[in-house]
Each structure stands twice: as structure tokens, then as C-alpha cells.
Amino acid sequence: xxxxxxxxxxxxxxxxxxxxxxxxxxxxxxxxxxxxxxxxxxxxxxxxxxxxxxxxxxxxxxxxxxxxxxxxxxxxxxxxxxxxxxxxxxxxxxxxxxxxxxxxxxxxxxxxxxxxxxxxxxxxxxxxxxxxxxxxxxxxxxxxxxxxxxxxxxxxxxxxxxxxxxxxxxxxxxxxxxxxxxxxxxxxxxxxxxxxxxxxxxxxxxxxxxxxxxxxxxxxxxxxxxxxxxxxxxxxxxxxxxxxxxxxxxxxxxxxxxxxxxxxxxxxxxxxxxxxxxxxxxxxxxxxxxxxxxxxxxxxxxxxxxxxxxxxxxxxxxxxxxxxx
Amino acid sequence: xxxxxxxxxxxxxxxxxxxxxxxxxxxxxxxxxxxxxxxxxxxxxxxxxxxxxxxxxxxxxxxxxxxxxxxxxxxxxxxxxxxxxxxxxxxxxxxxxxxxxxxxxxxxxxxxxxxxxxxxxxxxxxxxxxxxxxxxxxxxxxxxxxxxxxxxxxxxxxxxxxxxxxxxxxxxxxxxxxxxxxxxxxxxxxxxxxxxxxxxxxxxxxxxxxxxxxxxxxxxxxxxxxxxxxxxxxxxxxxxxxxxxxxxxxxxxxxxxxxxxxxxxxxxxxxxxxxxxxxxxxxxxx
Numbered sequence: 294x295x296x297x298x299x300x301x302x303x304x305x306x307x308x309x310x311x312x313x314x315x316x317x318x319x320x321x322x323x324x325x326x327x328x329x330x331x332x333x334x335x336x337x338x339x340x341x342x343x344x345x346x347x348x349x350x351x352x353x354x355x356x357x358x359x360x361x362x363x364x365x366x367x368x369x370x371x372x373x374x375x376x377x378x379x380x381x382x383x384x385x386x387x388x389x390x391x392x393x394x395x396x397x398x399x400x401x402x403x404x405x406x407x408x409x410x411x412x413x414x415x416x417x418x419x420x421x422x423x424x425x426x427x428x429x430x431x432x433x434x435x436x437x438x439x440x441x442x443x444x445x446x447x448x449x450x451x452x453x454x455x456x457x458x459x460x461x462x463x464x465x466x467x468x469x470x471x472x473x474x475x476x477x478x479x480x481x482x483x484x485x486x487x488x489x490x491x492x493x494x495x496x497x498x499x500x501x502x503x504x505x506x507x508x509x510x511x512x513x514x515x516x517x518x519x520x521x522x523x524x525x526x527x528x529x530x531x532x533x534x535x536x537x538x539x540x541x542x543x544x545x546x547x548x549x550x551x552x553x554x555x556x557x558x559x560x561x562x563x564x565x566x567x568x569x570x571x572x573x574x575x576x577x578x579x580x581x582x583x584x585x586x587x588x589x590x591x592x593x594x595x596x597x598x599x600x601x602x603x604x605x606x607x608x609x610x611x612x613x614x615x616x617x618x
Numbered sequence: 619x620x621x622x623x624x625x626x627x628x629x630x631x632x633x634x635x636x637x638x639x640x641x642x643x644x645x646x647x648x649x650x651x652x653x654x655x656x657x658x659x660x661x662x663x664x665x666x667x668x669x670x671x672x673x674x675x676x677x678x679x680x681x682x683x684x685x686x687x688x689x690x691x692x693x694x695x696x697x698x699x700x701x702x703x704x705x706x707x708x709x710x711x712x713x714x715x716x717x718x719x720x721x722x723x724x725x726x727x728x729x730x731x732x733x734x735x736x737x738x739x740x741x742x743x744x745x746x747x748x749x750x751x752x753x754x755x756x757x758x759x760x761x762x763x764x765x766x767x768x769x770x771x772x773x774x775x776x777x778x779x780x781x782x783x784x785x786x787x788x789x790x791x792x793x794x795x796x797x798x799x800x801x802x803x804x805x806x807x808x809x810x811x812x813x814x815x816x817x818x819x820x821x822x823x824x825x826x827x828x829x830x831x832x833x834x835x836x837x838x839x840x841x842x843x844x845x846x847x848x849x850x851x852x853x854x855x856x857x858x859x860x861x862x863x864x865x866x867x868x869x870x871x872x873x874x875x876x877x878x879x880x881x882x883x884x885x886x887x888x889x890x891x892x893x894x895x896x897x898x899x900x901x902x903x904x
Binding site for chain 2: 323344345347349350352354355356357358359360361362363364365366367368370385386389390393394
């Protein structure tokens with residue numbers, strides 16, 4: 294990929310615009326915020342639709358219940374807060390009031406992964422997919438680029454049930470073209486290959502594409518799948534691709550416990566004929582650092598993903614040789 | 619201001635509330651239940667459904683209906699017998715209480731039972747949801763009212779006070795909270811376990827209009843409920859002083875009856891006790 298042609302989008306700006314466009318078309322759409330909207334996606338919404346923006350300050354348990362009350366009354370609320378407060382502080386309200394009732398409440402978990410590394414482990418959450426994913430009825434969308442973020446807003450509103458949308462702070466490199474249409478529950482094959490399947494989500498899709506191009510230079514043909522819906526997972530594409538390549542690597546800016554890797558492992562363990570390597574963050578609270586420092590520290594740069602994949606492929610070759618002895 | 623009950627209306631409500639208590643005891647043939655709070659809140663719920671709420675059991679999703687959320691979901695025995703009596707579903711459903719796949723479990727489920735506005739059980743959830751309903755009603759310029767019944771023990775939950783603060787901030791005069799202040803919770807006296815008092819001052823300082831009533835006096839209950847909102851642009855709260863397990867002589871005011879695992883052989887004795895109480899009180903209020 295030529296570096297001059299790379300386009301980057303700010304996810305929060307994309308979401309802010311999409312929410313305004315959506316709200317213009319559908320007067321059921323309302324915005325619920327917890328003292329964090331202006332720096333995130335709520336500013337333009339508030340400017341255009343002040344009557345449909347409800348501020349609750351620093352009280353996420355109440356705000357989630359209020360969102361449920363709005364939704365059960367026919368509104369389509371989008372509620373935004375930092376991931377720890379959007380997903381954990383009000384977890385029981387999400388479970389009981391939003392998911393059990395299967396209401397159209399759309400939760401935007403802002404600053405997922407290492408978005409806000411210097412704020413430390415109270416704000417850096419690498420367990421949200423596992424926690425939220427354990428609840429029935431909820432859909433988890435983890436977009437990789439601008440077009441996906443925009444589509445996620447429209448598709449979340451359309452879906453008659455709760456959605457948890459992971460929103461990253463980093464500028465997202467454009468992967469999909471104009472006119473991209475997101476189908477919830479369907480992954481996108483963004484690079485074709487036949488020797489290895491790389492399944493990635495969010496920020497790690499761009500890094501995985503770069504790693505796959507490095508592998509290609511070494512003569513290894515890797516397929517890259519952008520898994521933007523983490524629940525329900527695109528089981529068909531995982532099985533189709535892994536049946537072909539027999540080797541799968543998952544890459545996520547999330548704990549390897551109960552994230553994308555675990556979800557893929559669940560499919561492969563029961564139905565798939567492929568070996569799996571999970572690349573992500575080991576079961577621990579993350580150290581503190583700037584975004585680029587953390588990505589490097591945890592081995593999630595394209596170069597380090599490339600190295601880990603090479604180790605995985607070589608180890609497998611060694612195993613095959615030892616079996617022959 | 620406010621309406622008054624006629625003597626006949628008062629007697630009818632009395633009759634109805636004791637009929638409901640008897641039905642609750644009949645349900646308890648089928649298992650344990652939170653009888654204490656059901657009996658303490660029953661007179662309030664009886665007035666709400668018979669005299670206050672604008673609702674239509676034949677159209678449970680009618681958009682302009684008043685909403686009632688039982689935030690203290692464990693008191694649902696009182697809600698079940700009332701909804702059945704109002705015609706939301708067949709009374710026979712009551713006799714499936716706590717059996718496999720029942721529509722009337724120990725916490726209410728809106729998916730299976732018409733008339734249940736919102737599922738509750740975990741405490742401290744009802745008032746936030748009511749706030750959202752009230753905001754939606756304001757946005758749509760609809761005139762219906764949202765009533766929420768809370769327990770006094772429940773008010774130890776922080777989320778209750780988040781919602782109390784927010785309802786006042788958003789000027790939700792279409793919300794009325796009713797606190798069933800029976801003074802007891804699972805393990806004993808609320809004042810000793812976590813003192814949630816003083817309610818009146820707390821709610822008032824959070825910007826609510828407050829009225830304290832005797833939660834078993836039909837005139838007081840009706841007088842208060844028929845006057846909400848007490849003030850424009852402010853949410854209303856009615857602090858109802860009640861007696862745990864009111865109407866069951868041998869259990870009144872005892873925390874051990876918060877949740878009762880009644881042996882079937884004792885049901886008859888309990889029904890007789892309630893019948894006795896009904897006569898006694900009927901003579902007094904008549």
C-alpha cells in the first residue's frame with residue numbers, strides 16, 4: 294500500500310456526524326451522556342438536537358436505566374461514556390434493564406483498548422468484550438475504520454436490540470471504500486490468501502494487513518479477516534477460511550481471555566481443523582504508557598505481529614518434522 | 619384540592635384489598651414468597667389500580683396509559699393478584715406461582731405477563747427507568763404519569779439517589795415515587811441495618827415535593843395520589859408509613875415475614891386470620 298494514499302478518520306468525528314445524520318432521518322433517536330459527550334461524539338448532536346440530548350453527569354447506573362426507560366417508550370437511545378463506566382459501572386443495568394428486555398439501547402464504549410494509556414488501568418480496559426459478551430441478547434460491534442464506524446451507527450439503530458459499540462480514540466486507517474455496507478454478524482475478508490488466516494478486530498486490522506504484506510514478501514500467502522462484529526461471530530467465514538488454510542492467528546487490542554481469540558478458539562475447538570495462535574494482551578492489568586509505547590510493549594505493531602506469526606509458522610514446521618522422526 | 623372517597627368507596631377498597639390478601643395466601647400454597655412487603659404495599663397498589671391509574675387491561679400497551687413500576691420487584695405478589703383482578707390475565711395463572719416456566723415467578727417479568735411495565739428484582743433499578751419513561755413522555759408531549767413504588771430498605775441503593783437527583787434536575791413532574799416505609803428488611807429493622815431515614819428531608823433537599831401518609835388509610839392514600847404532581851416542574855414523593863405483613867395478625871410487624879416459606883397446612887390458619895382482620899377493620903372504617 295502506498296503511504297501517500299492512506300486516509301485516516303477520527304472515529305469520534307465520524308460517529309458525531311453519523312449520529313446527526315441518523316437523527317435527522319429518525320426523530321426517535323436520542324443521545325444520553327454522562328459528562329463526557331462534548332469531547333466525544335455528542336457535541337454536534339447537542340447543537341442540532343438539544344431537546345433530544347439528555348445529560349446525566351457522573352451517574353452511569355442511572356443513565357443506563359434512563360436509557361432503558363427511553364427505549365421502552367419507543368426512543369432509540371445512544372448512550373456514551375468511557376468504557377469502564379459504560380460497560381462496568383452499570384453492568385447490572387445493562388444486563389437486567391437493557392439486555393433481558395432486549396431494548397434498542399446502543400451503548401458506545403468510548404476509548405477502548407489502549408486509547409487512553411496514560412490514564413492507567415482504571416481507564417484502560419482490556420476485558421470489555423469478555424464481560425459484555427457474556428450477556429445474552431447483546432451485539433458487540435468493534436469497527437476498524439471510518440466507513441465501519443459510520444455504518445455501525447446506522448445498523449445499530451436499525452437492529453431491534455441492544456448494541457455495544459467499541460469506540461477507539463486513535464485515528465483509524467481507511468480499509469473499506471466508499472459505499473461500504475456493514476452487515477452485523479458478517480465479517481469482511483480484506484485480503485485473500487491460502488496459507489494462513491489472520492482474524493483481527495478494531496485497530497489491529499490495519500496492523501494485520503501490514504503484517505500480511507510483510508509475510509507476502511517472504512512468500513507466505515495470508516488471508517486477513519476484519520471481524521467487526523464480535524458477537525455474534527461470523528462462524529461461517531471462520532470455518533470456511535480455516536478449512537482452507539489450516540492455520541489461524543487472531544489479533545486484538547484486548548485480553549486474550551474471553552476476547553476475539555477465545556471466541557474463534559471456541560469455534561475451532563468444536564468444528565475446525567485448524568491450529569490457532571492468539572495474539573493480544575496476556576491476562577493482566579496493562580502497564581501505563583502512551584498508545585504507541587503500549588502497542589509496542591505488548592507486541593501489537595505490524596512488525597511484531599509479523600515476527601510472532603513467523604515464530605508460530607516455524608514452530609509448527611518443527612512440530613511436523615519431529616512427528617516424522 | 620384533592621378528591622375524597624365516599625364511605626362506599628372506602629369500604630369497597632377495604633373489601634378489595636383483603637380479597638387480594640386472601641388470593642396471595644392461596645398463591646402461597648404453591649411456594650414461598652415475599653409476603654411481608656406484598657401486604658404492606660397492597661393498600662397503596664389497590665388504590666392505584668382501582669382509583670388512580672388511567673389504564674386499560676384490554677390494551678396493556680395503550681400509549682397514553684399511566685405507568686406503574688414496582689421497583690421493589692419482590693413485592694410482586696401484590697401486583698400479580700391486582701393485575702389478575704383488573705383483568706390483565708386469567709386468575710388461573712396465579713395458581714402456577716413458582717412452578718416450572720410460570721408467568722408469575724418471585725420477580726415480575728414483562729415478557730410473559732401483560733400489565734408488568736418493566737421487569738424488576740434487583741433493587742434500585744425502577745426509578746432510573748421511570749425517569750427515562752418520563753423524559754420520553756415529555757419529549758412526545760404526552761400527559762401520562764409514571765408511578766414507582768420503592769421499599770425503604772431499597773433506598774440504601776445509590777442508584778435510587780442518582781435517579782432522585784436526575785428527576786429533579788430534569789424537572790420531571792410526571793414522576794411520582796411512593797416509598798413503602800414498613801421499617802423492616804430481610805435481616806431486621808432498616809434503622810439498624812442501614813438507616814435510610816430521614817426520607818422527608820432527603821427527598822426535599824434533592825428538590826422533590828414530599829408528603830407523608832398512613833399507607834393503610836385509604837382516604838390518605840387516595841387524597842395524596844389524586845393530587846400529584848404536588849407542584850409543577852418538580853417530582854413528587856409519597857412516604858407511606860406501613861406495617862410489614864399488614865393484615866396477617868400473627869405476622870404483622872415482624873421482619874421474619876419479609877419472606878415466608880409457608881407450610882401448606884398453615885395456609886388455612888393464615889386465611890382465617892386475614893378474614894378476621896378484614897371484619898375487624900371493616901367495622902372500624904365503615
